[in-house]
Amino acid sequence: MTEGSAAAAAQLQLTEVNLPILRESQTARTAVAHLQHIFNDLGQQPRFDEIGKFGPRTLAAVKEFQQSSHLVADGVVGKNTWKALLETWLPG
Numbered sequence: 001m002t003e004g005s006a007a008a009a010a011q012l013q014l015t016e017v018n019l020p021i022l023r024e025s026q027t028a029r030t031a032v033a034h035l036q037h038i039f040n041d042l043g044q045q046p047r048f049d050e051i052g053k054f055g056p057r058t059l060a061a062v063k064e065f066q067q068s069s070h071l072v073a074d075g076v077v078g079k080n081t082w083k084a085l086l087e088t089w090l091p092g
Helices: 003-015 029-041 056-068 079-089
Strands: none
Touching: 029 056, 029 079, 056 079
């Protein structure tokens, strides 16, 4: 396997992981904290709600990302939003 195909395979594997569906008032604090860290890594540093809390500020960041990615801006981080986030966040 070439280096490029190995990277593509690793990215595909990560995007196929069963990631949780996240929405406002979510109690999956670790998953929400990871989502917030991804946004920070992407240079979006909105004033988030408490780390791990999916409140109105995190909701606004999700909707903004969804709009900029031409997704339905419903504020729910489901399969399509996770995929777009990971494709943006992961190199190559």
